[in-house]
Amino acid sequence: MFSLTVRDHFMIAHSFGSEAFGPAQRCHGATYVVDVTFKRPDLDRDDLVVDICRASEALHEVLVEFHLQNLDEFEEFKGHNTTTEFMARVVFERLAKVVHKGRLGENAKGLTAMCVTLHESHVAWASYEGAL
Structure with missing residues (x-):
């Protein structure tokens, strides 16, 4: 299996609605590195997994x-x-729609899976992975 990873980030505010979250029930911020x-099992005809520029832009x-934004x-x-964890799935679902619409190019049709990882800090992160 071949893979290619691109990275970006976003900053949000949010709060949680359960006592399980303790002080994080109050509005607080987070910066996620994504x-x-x-x-894909095989490279495309140009020996790529996917075009890095198109993947980064998407x-x-x-x-x-x-x-x-305040979520x-x-x-x-x-x-x-x-x-x-929840937001990793949200990003996955939105990006999967972009892939299915063909916005990563014709060769991206060979993609079979994708994994989205949100790094909450240098010691904690969560992922959502699925088939495309």
Whole structure:
């Protein structure tokens, strides 16, 4: 299996709605470093997994929606805790739509899986991985 990873970041504010989160129930900020790994069993005709530039641009376009926003204000997240794990899946789902729409180029049709990792700090991170 071949893989290629691109990286970006976004900063958010949010709060959590459960006593399990202790002080994090209050509004607080987070800066996530985001790694997205694209996977495929064989390289494309240009010996690539996916075009790095297109992958980087697509990731940035997905993240800009959340950058410098309070996630508590997003209607679609009402009733959910926007944990690192939860947001890894959100980024995965949005980026998967970009891949399926062909925005990473014709050769990206050979992609079979993707893993999105959100680094909350240098000692803690969460991932969501799935088939494309």
